[in-house]
Amino acid sequence: MTTTARTRTRRAPWGAIALFIAPVMLYYALFVLYPIVATFYYSFHTIEPISGKLTATFVGLQNFFALFEDDIFIRSVQNTIIWATAGPIIEMATATTLAFIVYFKTPFHRFYRVAWFAPMLVSGVIVGLVFKWIFNFDWGLVNVALRAIGLNDLALNWLGRRDTPLWVVIFVHYWATFGYSFVLLVAGLSAIPEELIEAARIDGASTIQASLKILLPMLMPTFITVLILSFMGKMRAFHVVWVLTGGGPMHFSETVATYVQKRAFSWSTLDLGYPSAMAVVWFGVVIVGVALINRWLKSRVDY
């Protein structure tokens, strides 16, 4: 029997497509695209009120050149890069380990799933405030505990030294956010077919061998995504630092985000152009960082 195939070209229903995506595109244009474009525009200007009116004066690349002479900006870049390097390493190591613990259904794994995600539910401001008390030199939990076990020399002024405030911030932020990476990695592990593990077990592989040789490689795409998210999060983290140390003392825990905030909204100058230039430069740095991570790690995805 023969059939006559009647080819029927279907036209895409552009009207319906436009109708469905219009709200999201409008939101994206107004609240994402427009601020980015505006920031780029401002970065080439001085934006300040003159005689009560906000006035933009074109200054070319002057704002960008000034960044290289701004020692506070340079320090904030150093601090943020240290954070964005150390933070994801600690976070991914912890989150991956805990994800495996939950995946292999160790006793109380359901409780752990909730408990380790719980810090994510707490507002960053509250986390900052609570840990400010915990690290209080006089009566904070950390120093009280250290003194109680005779380690008085380790009871430091955690938030008031040169060397410790940044690491306190890194630790507190890690505590508050590792649950997010953990949950994503658990989801990634859950998506891996269990038959692979069963097959490995039948072939005599131990749990550790199965984890390292099968699960981890299979988890790589998720791992890379979570790592990038973690990296981006550290590069623009704000609220925990702001509440915990305010970037102090003496800018020793200053990050780019807090410095932009100060220059834009708290400094005794009202110019918005200079902090916009900072934001533009940092935007570029984050994109380059993400691209490098992607390129470096994607080549290692192999299954």
Next chain:
Amino acid sequence: MSKKTISTLIAVAIFLAVLAACAPAPTPAPTTAPPTAAKPAEPTKAVAAPTSAPAQPTKAAEPTKAAAAPTAKPTDVIFPTPIPGKKVVNWWSHWANEPAKVQVIEQIAKDYEAAHPDVDVVVVWWDKNPLRDAVRNTMTAGKGAPDITTFDTEVVEWVKAGWLVDLEPVLPWQNFNPAAKVDGQYAGIKGNFKFNIGATFNMILYNPEAFQKAGVKVPDNYQFTQDEFVEVVKKCKAAGYSGVANAVGNRAYPARYPVEWGIFNLVGPEQMSKYIKGETSWDTPEVRQVLNWDVELTKAGMWPATFSTMGIDEFHVYFHTQKKSCMLMVPTWYAGRAFKAEKEGGQSPNFKVGMLRYPAMKGAKANDYVYAGWESGYAILTQSQVQDIAKDILKFASQPKYGALWVAVTNSPSAILYEKKDIPKVEGAEQWQWYWDEFNKVYGPLKVATPDVTHCGEFEDAYKTYVNEGIPQGLATVDEAIKGLNAKLCKK
């Protein structure tokens, strides 16, 4: 019920418990309070003629028997709703945690409303830093700013931006201390932008009991030399106290006082003004003398252990209630924070502090001066749609009776001139009489200077970084501080 269902229910219960436990506290912490608004205060009690008046602030106040603030009641924290049909004036004010000052401002608002039934004055109470940020952001955005706002002289950028209404033709300047008028003027800018209600005198308070335990004897002239002052701090430290309670958790200035007052004492108010404004190099022998002294004080144990995190409310309590420091370096707005109910963070009326004059620096030129200034005041924003009414309100507030009310209720000097007959009798005034007696005894004979200390933007940050944070915490040397400050001097 299956094991799985039970486990799920337990997990949900724990999840809800965690959520509930992590909910933010309903009452904002004093130092980071969101904007709050208060109902109009109760009218001040009794209007019997006062027996004597606190002195005018042209010289150090010398009340013979000053009225004093009662233990002020907290105002209700509710957001007032403008009354429909009335012209609304929005007034954003600092001092959310100072019930005595709240009482005075609310009284002014209430009296104005009584005199002008078609006007509704909506006062919203803030802490200073969030208020400044909110005004800055609303003025930049072009909407949402209040009509009247707290304004401090150092926020010169608001003046340069053209955000403030000129009050020169508005206020009855003859009602004010002449120096208070100068406070609102800026070189090169025509006009006067600040309504001042309160004056400040900088004091060193001490805990007599702590001094006794530490074996410190106060000289007859209430003034230690700079070296003796270091010894005092060492003795306090040995006795288990910090030298002072000052801390920098949420303010950019409490640790500057030894340097600022030291420079004031050493070189006099005019030269001191140039240093503090960032108009001249800090690499001079006088500045080095003071900064080196500051380093000595730090090493001697001047600052509390919680220096970097303790906020302004906390360090008041640290001094007057926890009694963990010998001294507190503080302007006369101390009374606004301390003379309130103990459960609200105030001190006991029975804690009778002593006062000291500033340490005498070697070669000092201004040993017989007290360093005075002005409290936060008010300004009218150009965004206001009811500028005429706002001007009228500040003009109304300039009456002598409100200067007297300020002194009587807040126990702080006033920028508005008044007469004895204007002072209302305030319930509970006698309990703070000792404070006035001590103030008059120690600072009364001194001359008063009010140097201009308005910084420019980058110098302000450098000053905070090195003088308020760096040297007191041993994080910066004198050379580093001088280098850092000189790098950010104000460009003319």
